[in-house]
Amino acid sequence: MSFQEKVWELLKQIPEGKVTTYKIIAEKLGTKAYRAVGNACHNNPYAPEAACHRVVNSNGKTGGFRTGIKEKIGLLENEGIEVENGRIKNFDKVLFRF
């Protein structure tokens, strides 16, 4: 199982209404390849299963999204996550730490 496959497995564990960060994911995999995690999402073949839109930056910002940041924000809000100016409002509340 390659690095990114492990990332996708973790992404599938994120429940609705919750988000996580690239840092946390990397830590869970026992590495510090935050950027590699981003790459994994970019190449994510498990489209809706692996909730890459529930992964944000460590400071609560949504970061960038290749398919359009607006779309993802809409999805997050639909799950009860408030987003304002590309930033998670109640970040500590919705943060999923596995």
Add this chain to the structure above:
DNA sequence: GCTTTGACTCTCG
């Protein structure tokens, strides 16, 4: 096998 690139993070001014 070295170089480039990226949906990142941390520190400093």
Add this chain to the structure above:
DNA sequence: TCGAGAGCCAAAG
């Protein structure tokens, strides 16, 4: 609060 610079790892060319 915000932007710039440096550091980090894995995948693709």
